[in-house]
Amino acid sequence: MDLLQLRYFQAVARYEHISRAAEELRVAQPSLSRTIARLEAELGSRLFDRQGRRVRLNQYGAIFLRHVDRALSELDDGRRAVREARDTGLGRVSVASETLLTITHLLGSFRVAHPRADVRLFQSNAEDMDRRLRARDVDFCVASQPLTGANLDSIELLREEVLLAVPPGHWLAGRESVTVPEIADEPFVTTRLGNWQRALLDRLFASEGLAPLLSCEGDEPGASQDMISAGLGIGLIPAMSRQVGTDKRVPVAWVHLDAPDCHRVLNLVWNRDTHLSEAARKFREFTTSVPFMRHRLPDPCPERLPGGEIA
Numbered sequence: 001m002d003l004l005q006l007r008y009f010q011a012v013a014r015y016e017h018i019s020r021a022a023e024e025l026r027v028a029q030p031s032l033s034r035t036i037a038r039l040e041a042e043l044g045s046r047l048f049d050r051q052g053r054r055v056r057l058n059q060y061g062a063i064f065l066r067h068v069d070r071a072l073s074e075l076d077d078g079r080r081a082v083r084e085a086r087d088t089g090l091g092r093v094s095v096a097s098e099t100l101l102t103i104t105h106l107l108g109s110f111r112v113a114h115p116r117a118d119v120r121l122f123q124s125n126a127e128d129m130d131r132r133l134r135a136r137d138v139d140f141c142v143a144s145q146p147l148t149g150a151n152l153d154s155i156e157l158l159r160e161e162v163l164l165a166v167p168p169g170h171w172l173a174g175r176e177s178v179t180v181p182e183i184a185d186e187p188f189v190t191t192r193l194g195n196w197q198r199a200l201l202d203r204l205f206a207s208e209g210l211a212p213l214l215s216c217e218g219d220e221p222g223a224s225q226d227m228i229s230a231g232l233g234i235g236l237i238p239a240m241s242r243q244v245g246t247d248k249r250v251p252v253a254w255v256h257l258d259a260p261d262c263h264r265v266l267n268l269v270w271n272r273d274t275h276l277s278e279a280a281r282k283f284r285e286f287t288t289s290v291p292f293m294r295h296r297l298p299d300p301c302p303e304r305l306p307g308g309e310i311a
Helices: 003-015 018-025 029-043 059-086 100-113 126-134 196-206 221-229 239-243 278-289
Strands: 048-051 054-057 092-097 118-123 140-143 152-166 187-191 213-218 235-238 253-257 263-271
Touching (some): 003 018, 003 029, 003 059, 018 029, 054 059, 092 126, 092 278, 100 118, 100 278, 118 278, 126 263, 140 278, 152 239, 152 278, 187 196, 187 221, 187 235, 196 221, 196 235, 221 235
Parallel strands (some): 092 118, 092 140, 187 213
Antiparallel strands (some): 048 054, 140 263, 152 253, 152 263
16 A cells, blocks of 8 residues: 555545546546555455446445545645745745635735745635635635534634625615615625625525525625625625725725624634644734734724714
C-alpha cells in the first residue's frame, strides 16, 4: 500500500465517480480503476459497490476512508509544519468569505500588524466554504450562514440588523419601517441561492406564506447597493453598510423591516483538526481580540442624521 493509492482512493470516495475522480487527479480512468482494484486486493475486501463508472462507497470503504483521511491530513500538516519552520516568515493564512468587502479592512489591518504573513483570500458561498474546510483548502471562513461540517469550531464576530435599502425617490423612502406583505410586489435585487442575503430574503417571505419577486440575482453581495441605487429594485443590506457611510457614495434610503430575526450573524469558522500556521493563529487572535467593527475604516465625512445619529 502506497501514498498514491491512498490519495486515489480518497478522490474516488469523495466523488463516488471514476470519471470525475480521474479528471481531478489527471490520470487515465483505466489506470485509476486498476489502482483501486490493487488496493482492494491488498485489503482483501471490496471498498466500493460498482454501477458502471458510478461507484458507491460501501461499509468497508467508509471505515477505511476515516483512517485514510486522518493519515493524509497528518502528512499534509507535517509538510506544512516543515515548510513553516524552514521559511523566515510567519507562514500562510487562507481565508474564505461570502463577500470580499466584508473583510477587506480586517485583512488590511492584519497585514499592517503582521507584514511577514502570507495572506490568501477566496470568495465562496456556504456550500463551497464547507467543502474547503473539510478539504483543508482554507484555515478560516468568515460566514454569515451556519456551516454544518463535522469538527468545526466558531466564534461570533458580529451580530447586526439587516435593513431594507430602496432607491432615492422610492415610495418607501422616508418610511421608518415596513412589513413583508407591504413589499410583496416589489422587485428585489439579491444574490444567488447559497448566499446569506438570498437565504434571509427567502426565509422572511416564506414566514408570511409569500415568495419574493426577483429582478436581479448576482454573485457579489457587495454590488447589490449599486444596483438598488440605480433603481433596479429594493434589497436587504446589512446595517454595516449604513454605519460606514456607503450610502454617501452609493445613495439609497434605509427602512427598517418589521420582521422577526431580520439580522445577520457573522462567524469566524475553522476546522479544529487542521494544523494552523503561526500566521493563522495570529490571524484568529487578531480577529477576535477587538470588536469586528473596529477593523472597519472610519467614514471620513460622517453625516449626522436627525437625533444626532451618524450614518
